[in-house]
Amino acid sequence: MYYTVTLNPAVDMLTKSNNFSLGKLNRTEEAVYVVGGKGINISMLLKNVEKDTVALGFIAGFTGQYIKEELKKLNVVTNFVETKGNTRINIKLTTDTETEINGQSSTVTKEDIAEFHKTLGSLTEEDTVFLSGNIISGMTTSDFVHIAEEVTKKGATLVVDSNKDLVLETLKYRPFVVKPNEFELGEMFGVEINGIEDILLYAKKLQDLGARNVLVSRGGDGALLITEEGEVFSVGVTKGDVVSTVAAGDSMLAMFVSRYDDTKDYKEALKYASAAGGATSFFVGVGSKDLINQLVTQLKIQKIK
Numbered sequence: 001m002y003y004t005v006t007l008n009p010a011v012d013m014l015t016k017s018n019n020f021s022l023g024k025l026n027r028t029e030e031a032v033y034v035v036g037g038k039g040i041n042i043s044m045l046l047k048n049v050e051k052d053t054v055a056l057g058f059i060a061g062f063t064g065q066y067i068k069e070e071l072k073k074l075n076v077v078t079n080f081v082e083t084k085g086n087t088r089i090n091i092k093l094t095t096d097t098e099t100e101i102n103g104q105s106s107t108v109t110k111e112d113i114a115e116f117h118k119t120l121g122s123l124t125e126e127d128t129v130f131l132s133g134n135i136i137s138g139m140t141t142s143d144f145v146h147i148a149e150e151v152t153k154k155g156a157t158l159v160v161d162s163n164k165d166l167v168l169e170t171l172k173y174r175p176f177v178v179k180p181n182e183f184e185l186g187e188m189f190g191v192e193i194n195g196i197e198d199i200l201l202y203a204k205k206l207q208d209l210g211a212r213n214v215l216v217s218r219g220g221d222g223a224l225l226i227t228e229e230g231e232v233f234s235v236g237v238t239k240g241d242v243v244s245t246v247a248a249g250d251s252m253l254a255m256f257v258s259r260y261d262d263t264k265d266y267k268e269a270l271k272y273a274s275a276a277g278g279a280t281s282f283f284v285g286v287g288s289k290d291l292i293n294q295l296v297t298q299l300k301i302q303k304i305k
Helices: 038-048 063-074 109-117 139-154 164-171 182-189 196-209 249-264 266-281 289-298
Strands: 001-004 011-015 030-038 053-062 081-083 089-094 098-101 128-132 159-161 211-219 223-224 233-235 301-303
Touching: 011 063, 030 038, 030 128, 030 139, 030 233, 038 053, 038 128, 038 249, 038 266, 053 109, 053 301, 063 109, 081 109, 081 164, 081 233, 089 109, 128 139, 128 249, 139 159, 159 164, 164 182, 164 196, 182 211, 196 211, 196 223, 211 249, 211 266, 223 266, 249 266, 266 289, 266 301
Parallel strands: 001 053, 001 128, 011 089, 053 081, 128 159
Antiparallel strands: 011 030, 089 098, 211 223, 223 233, 233 301
16 A cells, blocks of 8 residues: 655645736636645555555645545545644746745644554555655654654655655665655755766765665656666656646656556656656646556656666
């Protein structure tokens, strides 16, 4: 079973505005509301490719109930801890550029955190847990690390995708894969990444710290995979009209793990991961299985090392 952990989920409001101007009344087109949060995005992509998944984390208030109801419509099983207050709303505004305004969720308590850990009680070595996104107000870095520790102790496969500090703190638990983008990889080590050689150098440092595989997304330049066997593969991007890049990286990560589990083939997993990222970019929400299968035919894998 695939479990996803979204500690700080959101309802994303996607809308457009022509001739946007700060300090003035602006009118938008009709908004689209999408349930969000990295782990939730992963659960939705997994369900689209017919994988069973359970979404874990915290929800609160009317926005939290909206998330729960929308996931139910998609046949995604949920086991959220319900807390006081409201889950945040994020605004994704498209004008001449894309602007994001992320809201603040209500704070969780120590009792809420203890209740969340009960949702991990049934994990086994047959399970995979995606520990994604940032912590919610009321949690600390050590709380996040404790989740990674508990997943590992249960024998489940750990996948981590979060900010630099949280990723670095969990590497000692040997996650199966981490997925920084180029900028995030440099940020982890306080450097600026300039080209493939730099990516390989600092991805290897992540492996030295405990990461088994490192998947580095490079925007329009595709992605690089550095495997635990020391092989390096690259993949390009698919062609299409970009609607929104929201959740593209999450889709890539979900598809990579899922396809690898099915095939035990890193090249196949990387190719489908790129196709899933593209499928989500060309769609509001996450990409469909049919579109992923169409786009994957555009891609070829190059072995660099």
